[in-house]
Amino acid sequence: MNEADLLFRGGRVFSAGMAGPEASDVAVTGGRISAIGPRLDHLIGPGTEMIDATGQLLLPGFIDAHVHPVQAGVELLQCEVSAATGAADALALVGRYAAAHPDDPWILGGGWAMEWFPGGNPTAAALDAVVGDRPAALSNRDHHGMWVSSAALRLARITASTPDPADGRIERDADGNPSGMLHEGAAALLSAVLPPVDPELTLRGLLAAQARLHSFGITGWQDAMIGGYIDSGNGFGEAYLRAEERGELTARVTGALWLDRAATLDTVAELAALRDACRADPSRLAFSAVKIMMDGVAENHTAALSHPYLDGDGNATGERGISFFEPELLKRLVAALEGAGFDLHFHALGDRAVTEALDALEAARSGGGIRDARHQLAHLQMVRAEDVPRFAALGAAANIQSLWASHEPQFDELTVPFIAPELIARSYPFGDLVRAGARLAAGSDWPVTSPNPLQAIRVAVTRVSDDAPAGAEPLGGPAQQLSLAEALTAYTAGSAWVNRREHETGRIETGFLADLTLLDRDPFAGPAEAIDQACVVATWVGGRLVYEVPASPSSSE
Template sequence: MSAADVLFTGGAVFTGTGQPIQGHVVAVTGDRITAIVPEAEAQALIGEGTQVVQLDGALLSPGFQDAHVHPVGGGVELLQCNLTEAEDADDAVATIAAYAAANPDEAWILGGGWSMDHFPGGAPVRGLIDAVVPDRPVLLMSRDHHSSWANSAAIRLAGIDATTPDPVDGRIEREADGSPAGTFHEGASGLFAHVRPEEDEDFVYRGLLKAQEELIALGITGWQDAMVGGQASGVSDPMGAYRRALAEDKLLVHVVGAQWWERSEGLEQLAGMVAAQTEIVALGREDKLSLGTVKIMVDGVAENQTAAMLTPYRDGHGHDTDNSGLSFVDPKLLQEAVTAIDATGMQVHMHALGDRAVREALDAVEAARAANGASDGRHHLAHLQIVAEADTARFAELDAVANLQALWATHEDQIDHLTLPFLQDGQEARQYPFGDLVRNGARLAAGSDWPVSSADPMDAIHIAVTRIAPGLDAGPLGGEHQRLDLETAMAAYTSGSAYVNHRDHDTGYIREGYLANLIVLEPNPFSLPKEEIHRATVTSTWIEGTSAFTRTA
């Protein structure tokens, strides 16, 4: 054995699956893991130039990979009016006022991060912003990015009034006379698209670099961007920023871009997606950037009652309504689209939150398999808030991956006040049924949907294992049987997401020959009681054998 460049010793090693191994060292030479041997053999790997990293009981793990994230939009929002830290409605309004005062030359005030649970019915009104910013248009996305909050100036500029109909894929909250109240759900947010400014390319690029810095500090060494080629929150297609980062050697992580399927269009858009993928392949840098995925938004979200359900939502008195949510893509067209995408060899990534949406997405994967045979598409369904019990076994049968956003699988105000009271009896038990999926053999991946919620994998892993947010005095959402064990949750965020990203041949595991994309977690989460898993923090991130982040405090 030759001397290593870096040697990690003195801690357990999570290899990407199963329980951590004890009493071993991990050697890195160049950008690769070159040896995993018992500590007794470590001396043979230490040379004059070897950097010995003493773990002191911390855990060495493969770098996390986020299988569903919006990093460029998240980074841009950090540079705009950011409401994610607001504790209530008054705090949100005060943040808007402070931002407006600090940025008097901005023609529009843009940003987001407000929480639906801070406002009655989850719908803030325009008058709250008018009171502090009456003279400039303000448009702010909700934290879940399924609704927008606008002031009167923005609404007037967009030409929206009582006569404006709801779009087929969205809803305008209205006052008694039909005038816009200030909140615009789903596709209704698009009513501002013709007047709101797009961010300039340099600003978007700054957003990408800011996001990359934030995510690397959380141990994330690769991700799947869940929306490229479309427009999210007014941020133009992030591919320009990615390509610039690649050209300037600033893209440190590896990125899979999921090309956005325009639900107002049909199969004719697929040819352009294949061409875009081919163009990126021609750059010869698929180790850093690829475009082999198509993202389809099957439905909305439960808190604004646009998630597609098998049963109707209830009203505030517990009576059934005539609303069971929205299927954004006709189920027959969805089957045709997934079949056509699969036939090209590309992957399909579907937002499927309600139980009807999950069924429609699985039906589409089944149709593709019937038409094309088995493939290596590694198609995946994200969010999975409600999955009918009969459908949990279909994931394994269809080789469909369950892409979990585990941070949401806990009681909190938004689900307790804006979702569960409006669902049918028994549906609380079907919330985020991770345990059922595992027992039925589903393959798991994991992601954050940041900036919808925290990007920190350890926050999500804590909830995957406990189903209870730290400090919350409540029982586990959906019951204890939906909990995951820690090694399964860790695997979902490492080897599971690597599989979805078609990068399991060189990332997601600690194995000889694999890229040295590694993180150090302290304390070792496997040594903590379950209720303290969230205390484990990334203290260093290594990308291709080079230190990319070290926590200093």
């Protein structure tokens, strides 16, 4: 056998299908895993790079099945306030940014949390106090709402007489005047006045995001929105194409093209033409999926529910959220998209949205559809018990954002009091899905929340937030907890499957691409609460080093 290019020696290895890690060496030759087993010293040659993995854990590279890297990277380069500790801190950060960028026509960015503000709704007046008479538009961290200044409202001509769009809501004061918060599709009312996105900014944002994702051991992902209301046209897709053409795209990426909420059957042909125009290396970049946003989020009462929302006194209202697609039209669109060869990526957060997405897939199956499809439903905050077995029956993956599956302020303060208790009891039913045979994939939804897979995996296993008091009750109880092996498999092999790369990524197997991440310790060896104390030492894509932990000052002396 030829000498190895890379040889990981003395460590432990975990891959899908294993109950836990095993001691093993791993050899890499020509960008692929060439041997796995004990004592592979016979593969050492003059050109072999040897990596001492003693005390460490080698994993397949993490694959984030639902993430928005270009958007996240652009926000990192704009007014990014996710590090704030509350409303006052966020406003101070915005004020400092505005002062440091006096010539910017708009203050743009995002990352603020709804729980920082009463009812989750900040005001234009508060923003005006730090930006003056400048237009400003800042997405909240879940990107289902936009906080805007008075100048932005004036430029967009949003007034008391402006009607709410069908897919959103303008937050208003007691007199009916816009108060500074635009929910869901109402944010699109700014489209005509927002400055165009600079292509260089999107490219720099993508590369900044890629570097951050590699630092967390992520070697591939599915970008969950190419086009649509957070993209300017298809600028995000163009950024990927430019990066791939220049040899700067080091991850393996699947892009999900946005299905407009006003889509018709003619839209399917347009999306297919856009996909087919991509001339990138398909092992590196493909636009083979379509994103269908079924509903909004529970915090602003736009998630589509089977039960009505509650008011502040616990009484049922007449509101059940918004279905962005009429169910019968959705069935026709799903059938047409399948026929065009697309995999479907549903945003389905409320239980009614989950049902309607599964109904559309079932209708496609009864009509002769459902080929070798890689459909997935993401978020799954609430799932009806009778819908749980339908995932396996329809071959649809459950794409989990497990960092959300715990009691934390946004959930406890802005969701729990306003949702029927029987729906709260069905929150993020990961354990039920596994027992019903559903395939799990996993993602972060970054920049909504952290892109660190190990943080999400810890919550998937414990169902407790990182700041919860000792002895806190896991959300949903122990029955909804995943094992560490199940959570790691979702973030590797499960996500490889939805990206159609499961035959050569997502596992440590001979012949597979050497997309690998090395942790500084074995999280199987410690308590579940310490899973995310492990750190990524290095990340490789196709055997190429794309991230290495910076040397500490003491180690360089």
